Amino acid sequence: MSARSVFPQLEQLLPRISKPIQYVGGELGAVVKDWDATTVRWALMYPDAYEVGLPNQGVQILYEVLNEQPDVLAERTYAVWPDLEALMREHGVPQFTVDAHRPVRDFDVLGISFSTELGYTNMFSALDLAGIPLESKDRTIDDPIVLAGGHASFNPEPIADFIDAAVLGDGEEAVLEITGIIREWKAEGRPGGRDELLLRLARTESIYVPRFYDVDYLPDGRIQRIVPNRPDVPFRVSKRTTMDLDAWPYPKKPLVPLAETVHERYAVEIFRGCTRGCRFCQAGMITRPVRERSITTVGQMVREGLEFSGFSEVGLLSLSSADHSEIGDMCSGLAEQYAGTNVSLSLPSTRVDAFNIDLAQELSKNGRRTGLTFAPEGGSERIRKVINKMVTEEDLIRTVVTAYSNGWRQVKLYFMCGLPTETDDDVAQIGRMAHEVIKAGRIAAGTKDIRCTVSIGGFVPKPHTPFQWAPMVRPEVIDARLKMLKDVINSDRSLGRAIGYRYHDGEPSLIEGLLSRGDRRVGAVIRRVWEKGGRFDGWSEHFSYARWVEAAAETLPQFGVDIDWFTTREREQAEVLPWDHLDSGLDKDWLWQDWQDSLSEYEQDDCRWTPCFDCGVCPSMDTEIQIGPTGKKLLPLTPVNNLRVPA
Amino acid sequence: MGGQAPVVQRIRLRYAKRGPLRFTSHRDFARAFERALRRAGAPIAFSQGFTPHPKISYASAAPTGVGSEAEYLEIGLQAEVDPEQLRLALDAALSPGLDVLEAVVAGEGSLADRIDASRWRLELPTVDPAVAAAAVKSFLDAEEVLVERMTKQGRRSFDARVAVTHISVTDQSLGRSGAVAGRLDGESDLPSGADGAPCAIIDLVVRQVTPAVRPDDVLSGLRVVAGLEPPVPPRVTRLAQGTLTAQGEIVDPLDADRED
Ligand code: B12
Ligand code: SF4
Numbered sequence: 001m002s003a004r005s006v007f008p009q010l011e012q013l014l015p016r017i018s019k020p021i022q023y024v025g026g027e028l029g030a031v032v033k034d035w036d037a038t039t040v041r042w043a044l045m046y047p048d049a050y051e052v053g054l055p056n057q058g059v060q061i062l063y064e065v066l067n068e069q070p071d072v073l074a075e076r077t078y079a080v081w082p083d084l085e086a087l088m089r090e091h092g093v094p095q096f097t098v099d100a101h102r103p104v105r106d107f108d109v110l111g112i113s114f115s116t117e118l119g120y121t122n123m124f125s126a127l128d129l130a131g132i133p134l135e136s137k138d139r140t141i142d143d144p145i146v147l148a149g150g151h152a153s154f155n156p157e158p159i160a161d162f163i164d165a166a167v168l169g170d171g172e173e174a175v176l177e178i179t180g181i182i183r184e185w186k187a188e189g190r191p192g193g194r195d196e197l198l199l200r201l202a203r204t205e206s207i208y209v210p211r212f213y214d215v216d217y218l219p220d221g222r223i224q225r226i227v228p229n230r231p232d233v234p235f236r237v238s239k240r241t242t243m244d245l246d247a248w249p250y251p252k253k254p255l256v257p258l259a260e261t262v263h264e265r266y267a268v269e270i271f272r273g274c275t276r277g278c279r280f281c282q283a284g285m286i287t288r289p290v291r292e293r294s295i296t297t298v299g300q301m302v303r304e305g306l307e308f309s310g311f312s313e314v315g316l317l318s319l320s321s322a323d324h325s326e327i328g329d330m331c332s333g334l335a336e337q338y339a340g341t342n343v344s345l346s347l348p349s350t351r352v353d354a355f356n357i358d359l360a361q362e363l364s365k366n367g368r369r370t371g372l373t374f375a376p377e378g379g380s381e382r383i384r385k386v387i388n389k390m391v392t393e394e395d396l397i398r399t400v401v402t403a404y405s406n407g408w409r410q411v412k413l414y415f416m417c418g419l420p421t422e423t424d425d426d427v428a429q430i431g432r433m434a435h436e437v438i439k440a441g442r443i444a445a446g447t448k449d450i451r452c453t454v455s456i457g458g459f460v461p462k463p464h465t466p467f468q469w470a471p472m473v474r475p476e477v478i479d480a481r482l483k484m485l486k487d488v489i490n491s492d493r494s495l496g497r498a499i500g501y502r503y504h505d506g507e508p509s510l511i512e513g514l515l516s517r518g519d520r521r522v523g524a525v526i527r528r529v530w531e532k533g534g535r536f537d538g539w540s541e542h543f544s545y546a547r548w549v550e551a552a553a554e555t556l557p558q559f560g561v562d563i564d565w566f567t568t569r570e571r572e573q574a575e576v577l578p579w580d581h582l583d584s585g586l587d588k589d590w591l592w593q594d595w596q597d598s599l600s601e602y603e604q605d606d607c608r609w610t611p612c613f614d615c616g617v618c619p620s621m622d623t624e625i626q627i628g629p630t631g632k633k634l635l636p637l638t639p640v641n642n643l644r645v646p647a
Numbered sequence: 648m649g650g651q652a653p654v655v656q657r658i659r660l661r662y663a664k665r666g667p668l669r670f671t672s673h674r675d676f677a678r679a680f681e682r683a684l685r686r687a688g689a690p691i692a693f694s695q696g697f698t699p700h701p702k703i704s705y706a707s708a709a710p711t712g713v714g715s716e717a718e719y720l721e722i723g724l725q726a727e728v729d730p731e732q733l734r735l736a737l738d739a740a741l742s743p744g745l746d747v748l749e750a751v752v753a754g755e756g757s758l759a760d761r762i763d764a765s766r767w768r769l770e771l772p773t774v775d776p777a778v779a780a781a782a783v784k785s786f787l788d789a790e791e792v793l794v795e796r797m798t799k800q801g802r803r804s805f806d807a808r809v810a811v812t813h814i815s816v817t818d819q820s821l822g823r824s825g826a827v828a829g830r831l832d833g834e835s836d837l838p839s840g841a842d843g844a845p846c847a848i849i850d851l852v853v854r855q856v857t858p859a860v861r862p863d864d865v866l867s868g869l870r871v872v873a874g875l876e877p878p879v880p881p882r883v884t885r886l887a888q889g890t891l892t893a894q895g896e897i898v899d900p901l902d903a904d905r906e907d
Contacts, residue, residue: 007667014670015712015880021675024667026742256682258668258675258742310682310740342699643728643736644688 003035003102013087021259022050025098028256031067032100038073040179042066043107045077047119053078055263058113061250062171075099079122095130104130110144114152117515118538124530136164141193154286155463155579158522160210165201169239172248208237221561223576238583241623245293249301256309265313266305274319277604279388282462286584288617291626295326299634314345322351325628331362333634350375352391354402372403375414379430385601386421397440404441404450411452418459418473427481431488435495453500458509462516464584466594471570472513478506507545513567519578524555587616651693654723657753662718668744669714687736690726706758715885721758754904761900764891767862769849770882779847780816782873794867807868810860813852
C-alpha cells in the first residue's frame with residue numbers, strides 16, 4: 001500500500017473554507033519522504049488547530065528526530081476546523097497529514113501530543129475522520145497504534161479505552177525505541193498481530209498499554225486496585241527522562257509556517273525541569289530533575305535556528321528561565337551578538353525578583369520593550385506559603401517598582417483563584433496589592449501613566465502534585481470571588497483606572513479538573529460530549545459547560561459518581577488514585593507530606609541550592625541534577641555579509 | 648532609532664504562487680518574504696522611524712486560492728547585488744511553490760504604472776468545453792453583466808463585462824492542459840482533464856478598473872448570463888500582468904527595465 005495523497009479531493013474543498021493555507025503544508029523544515037522507501041511511519045498530531053499546534057516544540061522535536069532516521073517517515077496532522085470537518089464528511093475525505101496529504105489510517109503509529117486535556121474531544125474527531133475505530137479493542141492490524149504523549153499522558157486514564165499506548169515524559173528516546181520495536185516486529189512478519197506488538201511495547205516497562213491493566217472499584221465508587229491482567233507486564237510504568245540536553249539540540253530545523261500561528265519565533269529550551277516546588281505546578285513536578293542546556297549549545301542553536309528559519313524573534317524557553325545558572329552571560333552575550341540586527345530576544349520568565357528585570361533590560365537593549373510578566377499566583381502571603389511560591393509582598397512591590405523606574409510602563413501579574421484553603425480575603429488582597437503596585441509605581445516612575453494588568457484563572461488540581469488530593473472550589477464560588485476582586489480593584493477609581501482585569505470563569509476549570517483527575521469512567525463523558533458536537537474545548541467560543549454537564553449526567557450515574565465526586569471531593573491518603581500505577585518518580589509519601597506541609601503553611605526549598613529533600617525522582621529514575629555554570633562561553637558569531645546562494 | 652542605511656539599488660522581482668501554495672494569502676506571502684530576505688542574507692534597506700520596515704512594495708496581488716505565474720514586487724537594498732544571485736538566494740529561501748522567477752534592476756518609472764491588465768486561465772474541471780463556449784458567447788454578447796460580491800463596504804453590485812477585453816475557450820480544453828511548470832512533489836496538480844474527463848479552459852484578459860473585476864466575478868457573470876455552474880471549484884491562474892496594448896497583448900512590466 002502506498003498511501004495515496006488525498007490532495008486532489010481536498011483541493012476541491014479548500015476554496016470553500018476559512019484559512020485554507022493551514023491544510024496545505026509546504027512549510028520550511030517540512031519533510032516529504034518516499035513512502036515505499038521507509039519501513040516505520042509515524043503520523044504526529046497536535047490535537048488543536050494548526051495555528052496553535054504548528055509551533056508546538058514537542059511535535060517539532062519528535063518530527064525531526066524521527067525523520068533523521070533513514071527508514072522512518074514522520075508526517076504531521078492537526079485538528080481541522082468544523083467547516084472543513086463537515087465538508088470532509090460530506091465528500092469522504094479522511095483525516096490527512098499536511099506534509100504529503102496521506103490518510104492517517106495508513107501509518108503505523110498515530111502519536112498524539114496532549115499538553116492539555118482539553119484536546120481529548122479533538123482526538124475523537126481525528127480518529128473518526130481517519131476511519132480508525134474509536135475504541136482500542138475494535139482496532140485491527142490495519143489500524144495504526146494510537147499513542148499518547150505530552151504532559152496529560154501522566155494520567156491518560158480518561159482516554160484509556162481510546163488509546164493503545166502512552167508514553168510518560170520526554171519523547172526523544174522513546175520514539176526511537178518504539179520505532180525499533182515496530183521495525184523488528186514488521187521484519188518478523190508481524191507475529192501475534194496487534195496484541196503481540198502492544199505486549200512488546202508494554203514489556204519495556206516505560207510504555208503504558210492500558211488494556212493490559214484492570215481497574216477494580218469499591219462499592220463507594222473509589223478505586224480498589226489497578227493491576228496487570230497478564231503476567232508479563234510491569235505493575236508500574238515509569239516516565240522517560242532525556243538526560244544531557246546538549247546531546248539533543250532539537251529543533252535544528254524548526255518548522256516555519258506560511259500561515260499565521262500563535263508564535264512566530266525560534267524557541268530554544270534552555271533547560272528542562274524545575275525544582276522550585278510550586279505545589280500547584282504539574283510541569284514542575286513531573287519534569288524533574290533540572291537539566292540545563294549549556295550556554296554554548298544554546299548560542300549555537302540560536303544561530304543555526306535563525307539562519308535556517310529567517311525568524312526575527314528568539315524565545316529562551318523553560319519553566320523558569322531566570323534560574324539557568326548561566327542566564328546572565330547568556331542574555332548579555334546574545335544581546336550583544338545580535339545588537340543592530342533586528343533580531344529580538346525574549347525570556348518568558350515570570351520569576352518575581354529584580355534579577356529578572358536586569359535580564360529583561362539586557363534583552364530589550366536592541367529591540368522592542370514588551371511588557372513584563374510576574375506570577376505571584378496568590379494574593380496573600382499566607383496563600384503563597386500554601387502553594388510554596390516564596391515571594392513576600394515587599395519583594396513584589398520592590399520588583400515591580402524597579403520595573404517602572406527602569407522605563408517599563410506596563411506590568412502583568414498572574415494569579416490563581418480557588419487554591420486550597422483560599423478565603424475571600426486571600427483573593428481580595430490581590431486587589432489591594434495591585435493598588436499598592438500602582439501607588440508605588442507612580443512615585444517611582446514620576447508619572448501617572450503606568451498600568452498593571454491582573455490576570456486570574458481558576459486553579460485545577462493535577463495528578464502527581466501535592467494538590468492531587470485537594471478539593472476544587474465550586475464554579476459559583478470562584479465566579480463570586482472574581483466579581484468581588486473586580487469590586488476591590490475599582491473601589492479606588494483613580495487606582496482602578498490604571499489596572500486592567502482579565503479573568504477566566506470557574507466553569508471551564510471544573511471540566512479541566514474532571515479530565516485531569518478522572519479515571520476510566522470519565523471516558524464515557526468525553527465520548528458523549530464529542531458525540532453531542534463537542535470540539536476545540538480549549539477555545540471559549542467552542543467550549544460548552546452545559547454540554548459537559550449534560551453528558552456527565554447521562555453517563556456517570558451508572559457508576560454511582562458525578563462531576564463533583566471527581567472535582568470538589570477531597571481525597572484521603574489511603575485512596576488509590578487512578579494514576580498510582582504510573583510512576584513519575586515522585587514518592588507518594590513525600591507528596592502527601594508536602595500536601596500536609598502546605599496545609600500548615602510550611603515552605604519547601606529548591607534542591608538545586610539546598611540539599612536533596614528526597615522527592616524520590618533521582619534515585620527511582622536514575623537521574624541527577626545537571627546544572628552549570630559550565631564556565632563555557634558563547635561561541636563568536638562570524639558575520640556573513642554575502643547572499644546565501646545555493647550551490 | 649533612525650540612521651538607517653540608504654537605498655543604493657532597487658530590484659524588481661517576478662514570482663509565482665503554484666500548486667497547493669496558491670492558498671497562501673497576500674499577508675502570508677509578505678511574512679514569508681521578509682523571512683526569506685533574512686534567510687537569503689539579502690541586504691534589504693529599512694525605512695526610517697521608530698519601527699523600521701523593510702523596503703518592499705507589492706504590485707496588486709492575486710487573490711488567495713488563485714495561482715499565479717506573474718506576481719511582482721520591488722525591494723530597496725542598502726548594498727548592490729547581482730540580480731540573478733539574489734533571485735537564486737531568495738528562491739532557495741522560500742518554500743517550493745513560492746518561486747522567484749526573474750530579478751532585474753529597476754529602471755525609471757514605477758511598476759504600478761506599467762500594470763493595467765491581467766491574463767488569467769480558468770480551468771473548469773468536468774465542464775464540457777462546448778457548454779463553456781456557449782456561456783462565453785452570451786457573456787460577450789451582453790452589453791452589461793451585473794454581478795454581486797461582498798466587499799468591505801458590504802454587498803455591492805457592479806458590471807463584470809466592462810473590464811473584460813478578451814474571453815475565449817481554448818482548444819487545449821480537452822485532455823491534458825498546458826500544465827504550468829514547478830509542481831510540488833507528491834501532489835497531483837492536474838485538472839481532471841488529465842484523466843480524460845472534460846475540462847473547459849477559459850482564456851481571460853481583464854483590465855484593472857474600480858471596483859476591481861476578478862476572475863471570480865467573471866465566473867459569476869457566466870452564471871448570470873448562461874447559468875453556468877461548475878460542479879467543482881474552478882482553478883484559476885494568473886498568467887501575466889502588464890500593460891495592455893491596442894492589439895490586446897500584455898507587455899511584461901519588466902521589459903522596460905531590461906532595456907535600460
Ligand atoms: C510555549 C507554551 C505555550 C504556547 C504553546 C504553543 C504550542 N503550540 O506549543 C501557548 C502560549 C499557546 C500555550 C498555551 C497553553 N498552555 Co502552555 N506552555 C508553553 C511552555 C512555555 C513551553 C511548552 C514547550 O514547548 N515545552 C517543550 C516541549 C519540548 O515539551 P513537550 O511539549 O512536553 O514535549 C516533550 C514530551 O512531553 C514528549 N511528548 C510530547 N508529545 C508527545 C507525543 C508522543 C506520541 C510522545 C511519545 C511523546 C510526546 O516529548 C517531547 C520531547 O521530550 C510550557 C512551559 C514549559 N516550559 O514547558 C507551558 C505549559 C505547557 N502550558 C501550560 C498550559 C496550562 C497551557 C494552556 C492550557 C493555558 C490556558 N489555560 O490556556 C494553553 C493550552 C494551549 C493548547 N490548546 O494547547 C502548562 C501545562 C500544565 C501542566 N501540564 O501542568 C505549562 C507546563 C505551563 C505551566 N507551568 O503551567 N502554552
Ligand atoms: S530527588 Fe532530590 S535532587 Fe532529585 S529532584 Fe527530587 S529533591 Fe531534587
